[in-house]
Amino acid sequence: MNSRERFLEVMRYGRPDRVPYFEEGIRKEVLKTWRKQGLPRGAQLSQMFPTDRHEEMEVDVDPHPTIERWPATLAELEVLRRGLDPYENRRLPEDFSDHVRVGEARDYALMLRVHRGFFLSMGVYGWKRFSAVIQLLMDDPELVRASMAIRGEFAARLAERVLQKVSVDAVIFSEPIGGNDRPLISPRMYEEFVLKSYEPLLATIRQHGVETIILRTYANARVLIPSMLKWGFTCLWACEVNAEAMDYRDIRREFGRDLRLIGGLDLDALRHGEEAIRREIEEKVPPLLTEGGYIPLADGRIRDDVTFENYTYYRRLLEKVTQM
Numbered sequence: 001m002n003s004r005e006r007f008l009e010v011m012r013y014g015r016p017d018r019v020p021y022f023e024e025g026i027r028k029e030v031l032k033t034w035r036k037q038g039l040p041r042g043a044q045l046s047q048m049f050p051t052d053r054h055e056e057m058e059v060d061v062d063p064h065p066t067i068e069r070w071p072a073t074l075a076e077l078e079v080l081r082r083g084l085d086p087y088e089n090r091r092l093p094e095d096f097s098d099h100v101r102v103g104e105a106r107d108y109a110l111m112l113r114v115h116r117g118f119f120l121s122m123g124v125y126g127w128k129r130f131s132a133v134i135q136l137l138m139d140d141p142e143l144v145r146a147s148m149a150i151r152g153e154f155a156a157r158l159a160e161r162v163l164q165k166v167s168v169d170a171v172i173f174s175e176p177i178g179g180n181d182r183p184l185i186s187p188r189m190y191e192e193f194v195l196k197s198y199e200p201l202l203a204t205i206r207q208h209g210v211e212t213i214i215l216r217t218y219a220n221a222r223v224l225i226p227s228m229l230k231w232g233f234t235c236l237w238a239c240e241v242n243a244e245a246m247d248y249r250d251i252r253r254e255f256g257r258d259l260r261l262i263g264g265l266d267l268d269a270l271r272h273g274e275e276a277i278r279r280e281i282e283e284k285v286p287p288l289l290t291e292g293g294y295i296p297l298a299d300g301r302i303r304d305d306v307t308f309e310n311y312t313y314y315r316r317l318l319e320k321v322t323q324m
Helices: 003-011 028-035 077-082 096-105 117-121 127-139 141-163 187-207 222-230 248-258 267-272 274-291 308-322
Strands: 054-058 109-115 170-175 212-218 235-239 260-265 294-298
Touching (some): 003 109, 003 294, 054 096, 109 141, 109 187, 117 141, 127 141, 170 187, 187 222, 222 248, 248 260, 260 274, 267 274, 274 294, 274 308
Parallel strands (some): 054 109, 170 212, 212 235, 235 260
């Protein structure tokens, strides 16, 4: 099987020849540190460890020009609407034509990032705007609904433009919405203000036959899972999580096979050494693999506080455990 076939087979609860191995987005500065710790100069991790190629195609969803003062009334939302033209050529990624040219012959899994979630869509990049948006949820909920609806319609038209040319294997909705203890808005508000705005985008995705709809969450989004399932999401990819609250074994027991899973391995274990890594992999991976619909992966980007020795042990043990 190639990487694409492997990914699709897992997401369909089929029988892949082995589990896919995704790399955790390791940056150049980490590799530079690792070369001082034993990584051979010029060596590629994909040559040292089995790795399945997957590409994430990211479209440009920012307003053009950049909004300096976010709309404070319904009348001012025209500024946002005008800034979100889905037919601008710069909306498409630079490698879009490459994916079009490869077409159905590609051997890698291709995912399309279609939405960046509530807070980024509302222009939250710092504390001041965060505070203003929270206040709007109480004082002017109609403005929030209308803002998110504009975003949803724009994302649907932009996704349609992409999906007419490229058949993707999954779509990713990003949702940086939580703290360690809970999400920053309630499940009711999440449905009312966020998931409702996704309706046109979800309809476009289904129309083009994309089966795997991923919610990539951050921190502790546990109480939002019933809502995401209700609205048709099929896969959870939890990052930088509260390990206890977002334990994938508990989530699988509670929500069953309706929810595919990517990730779930506590990145802190890779910082703490071989015993912590062994315990994390051996206790979590085998039961989840037995039930299927699971791709094991560290729950965050690998930083240079993870030693090359620890990463090597993690990758080799993961390979061993997943082939038992």
